[in-house]
Amino acid sequence: MFKNYIKTAYRNLKKNKAFTIINVLGLALGLCVCLLIVLYVVDEFGYDKYNTKLDRVYRVNDNIKFGGMNKQFAQSPAPLAAAFTANFPEIEATARFRQWGSYKVRKGDQNVHENHVIFADSTLFDVFTLPMLFGDPKTALREPHSVVITESIARKYFNQEDVVGKALLLNDSINYKVTGVIKDIPKQSHFHFDFFLAMSDLQESKDDSWLNNNFNTYLLLKPGTNLKTLENKFEPLIRKGAGGQLQGAIRMDYDAFVRAGNFYKLNLVALKDIHLHSNVVGELDGNSSIQYVYIFLAIAAFILIVACINFMNLSTARSANRAREVGVRKVLGSLRKYLVAQFLSESIIVTFFAAVIALSGAWLLLPYFNEISGKVITITQDTLLWLLPLSLLSVIVIGCIAGSYPAFFLSAFKPVDVLKGKLSSGFKAGFLRSFLVVFQFGTSIFLIIGTMIIYNQLKFIQNKDLGFDRNHVVTIKNTDDLPNANVLKDELMTITGVKNASLSGFTPTGGWRNSTTYFTNEMRDTKNALSTQSWVVDENYIPTMNMHIIEGRNFEKGRLADSSSLIINEAAVKQLGFKDPVGQDLFVIVDSKGENQKRMHIIGVVKDFNFNSLRDNVTPVVLSMGYSTGQLSVLVNSNDMAGLINKLKQRWHSFAPNAAFEYSFMDDEFDATYRTEQRMGQLFISFTTMAIVIACLGLFGLAAYAAEQRTKEIGIRKVLGANVSTIVGMLSKDFIKLVIIAIVIAAPLAWLSMQQWLKGFAYRDNIKWWVIAVAGFGAIIIAFLTISIQSIKAALANPVKSLKNE
Known part of the structure; x- marks a missing residue:
């Protein structure tokens, strides 16, 4: 019996090659994307599992x-x-x-x-x-x-x-x-x-x-x-350990510290x-986010559903072609359950071939996927141990799900109605089919809008004024190797094309970070305390970074008083509540026991600059003058960047012949902060393209069968004088209506979802109305072009061929 199902299914699929190819390709693309996403998700959930405890x-x-x-x-x-x-x-x-x-x-x-x-x-x-x-x-x-x-x-x-x-x-x-x-x-x-x-x-x-x-x-x-229970025991330990040291540092005990609103x-x-x-200060490596895992799982589910919808739509659209087969089988005594089994067998065979193509495609695309996702996923023997059984199970499950509606729909035909020709309009029965087309294109439109908004946000970040010049700064690494780094700095400033240079381990795009607490009075009043980043820089730092002093002055070389001077940013001024910050004093603890403090004098205010991710607002930062090695930032202006880098390298080796010359461009360091979003954007584009292709394959198949069902109508209309554009419009309008409905449903959902995503950025681009318009218009154009291929073919056919049998 089962062998007969397979043989009959194979003959039917071979007989309808176009239908089979479209279904196999649609399912293969969907399964391929899902497989890549499954590999990504499995990799993400596999972190640290090598630990036996x-x-x-x-x-x-x-x-x-x-x-x-x-x-x-x-x-x-x-x-x-x-x-x-x-x-x-x-x-x-x-x-x-x-x-x-x-x-x-x-x-x-x-x-x-x-x-x-x-x-x-x-x-x-x-x-x-x-x-x-x-x-x-x-x-x-x-x-x-x-x-x-x-x-x-x-x-x-x-x-x-x-x-x-x-x-x-x-x-x-x-x-x-x-x-x-x-x-x-x-x-x-x-x-x-x-x-x-x-x-x-x-x-x-x-x-x-x-x-x-x-x-x-x-x-x-x-x-x-x-x-x-264990975590509840931590507070008494902190009270005991930190209580006495708080008294020495800020002159208040632990209870007073808590009463002041601190913890x-x-x-x-x-x-x-x-x-x-986890994504907090002090992580040992760059972590990922569970949100992206959920997003990709949702995309995988949607794309797989879109692929299954293709199968359902095309199978039910072919109902008129299979109706007589069902009628004859029933007249000859075939039970409905056997008909259901027959159609499910066809579905599983299609899914099996699609799975084979999907596995091969995923294997070929894996290097490209690794490149844009930043992963190093490989298909090993261990991977195959779970991948092959999962693929086999997926073939059965997806085959049954995708083929269930067509199987029960086709097997329900009544022999009398079939043989009387009452089901000749098999394509037109279709609330469910219309709903599925709307779902397909709604998903595609959602992904198109999401991709465009992600792209616009990344472009907004790349073009935003950060308060410093990241495009013309070369950062030379490992200057703490040099016993005379300041001399190298002075040497580099004599090179043509070098406008300025600054020696500091603290840069806006990364490097060392140090946190210090400043007080507005000698009594260390915590109400106006400023816990902030504190950077040690030289007198060239602000001009090298093209930052802007908006009040007061910059540090000056050779001015001894500047060793006790500070420059603070606007965010620090706001938090301290100073109306006239220049000339004010701040006090900082200079020993671990909190017994000694130093008076620091504010000499200037620098315009706020972004030194954290643009997901966060600018926070206070304090600059003090001193000697801090680690990196040498060089402001350059040259049309021959390669030649200038070579000159910098030569000077480096004259000072450190045994040390490697390592450098980077500050704009590359800035872009690295948003590498995750850039990779996600590239993956979104790839997945969106796949979803559109799958949806178009289904629409192409439906348009073909719609034209086939209306062949004689088209012939009569042509005989009566209808031109090609009229016939194309007639065949296209029903599909275009469904796409428009999909736009109306998907656009608000996409807008709400992406608004939520943008809330993760303190600095974000507003969603432009034209993004929705372009996505919707693009979907209509894509759908129309897909339908037109079949519509024009049908409109150009010789009407004699379709009417000669009447």
């Missing part, structure tokens, strides 16, 4: 409100880990990370800058699953000047992996003994480091300061620990949730 590992986050600042940090105080271990038996182990920038590592006679370097506790391997190839994980990081490296680094510096006992020279000063080699950390991890330095080398790790949050602290909880809270974030659910 995943469900028991948590990170400590700090949530602090003070001095006008209310922020959450992925970092916590140095003594917190030891205090947790001593006070809470629910905690099995703790481990801390402390980032300290890049390090120079000697390789032959060259120094190589390594950015993936971090200090780690010796308990690191108790918390995280980092398989050690060589060495003992229990003792690897206990000794001072010890380092654990990855297998790639071992091969890079020693050309072999078993390098335990060998030494690495870091920063030209310290020999670190390699005590362990671990496997390379998987791509799906929320941190990626190649060098783990012993925490005992870091004096800061032994400090008892509860007010400095610089350590990423992780906990391994014992099985069965109640998370909420200092700790909360735990599950390791498995960090990648998709």
